[in-house]
Amino acid sequence: MSRLSFQEKMLYAQLVGLAILVAFYLHFLNNTPPGHHWFHAAVIVVLFLFASFRMILRRGSGNVVQDERDRQIAAIGTRWSNFILWTGLVVVLVMYWDHGNLGKGMVIGIIFHLLLLAGLARIIRELVAYRVAA
């Protein structure tokens, strides 16, 4: 664990954040009607926690400087994430315009899973890139 760079630690933290989000979605959001959660508050708390974690890790870690390679890897991950999001959204739109038999809940479910998939693909692609020559 000590051989991990600051950027890699952040990526693992994001992966944990995604796992918590999925658990929250499956246990609470998926089963209840809209308007039953303090969702804005939950988002703000998660953001605050993440910012604090990042700051603590940044202070504790020595190698926090972002170099050319980090930026290149971030761009690779972003491209993957973008591709998945764009393709997924276009598929949702085409499905609606062609068949029209999509419910609101179904669209929200697809969008949520799409966002998760895009985030996951970005994180994993960046982690792989850090371990191989970029």
Next chain:
Amino acid sequence: MKTLTYQEKVLYGELIVVIAAAIFYVHFLRVAPPGTYPIKGILLFFALLMFCYRSFHSRRSGDIITDERDTMIDGIGAQWANLVLAIGVASILVMFWEHARPVSVQRMVDHLFYLLMLSIAVRIVRQLVAYRTAL
């Protein structure tokens, strides 16, 4: 127009396609019930058109080599587009889970389409600006 590089010409081409798609959506697709237009066919046609335009220009232009700067600019554009998309999609989810809005699927599809167009436009404009300024 003479001083534009191949990458900038492609970006302007993409911008024109985005504007055409937005006009088509507002004038035809939005007001027609689902199933009226053969969307799959139209999308395939546009993909083919874009591919032909790209290969035609890459044969004609001399400066088509993608260097370090092009890759960096591409990355910047992708980051901006990704940010817009992620924030937009997250806002749609929060609006639904908090207030059960938008009220209909048609509205939701509207939001998604405009979000997609906005993210593509932001990417193109950011890249065009980056090509004209020092990084």
